[in-house]
Amino acid sequence: MLNTVIAFLPEGGEWIVILIVALLVFGGKKIPELMHGIGKGIHNFKEGMKGPEDDKKDESKENDKLKP
Numbered sequence: 001m002l003n004t005v006i007a008f009l010p011e012g013g014e015w016i017v018i019l020i021v022a023l024l025v026f027g028g029k030k031i032p033e034l035m036h037g038i039g040k041g042i043h044n045f046k047e048g049m050k051g052p053e054d055d056k057k058d059e060s061k062e063n064d065k066l067k068p
Helices: 002-007 012-049 052-066
Strands: none
Touching: none
């Protein structure tokens, strides 16, 4: 099973072609914006994976910081 999955992964030269096509399609300015959006999405996903208990802990820590 693992061998069939590995067989479909791109190798070194194929990655270069993929990157060149992405650069041509999106342009030099859009790629950093796309990466920023992906990073924010991953961050939001990780925050969403925290349970409600974790959110309460975060709120209590923030309230402690606000107290003089």
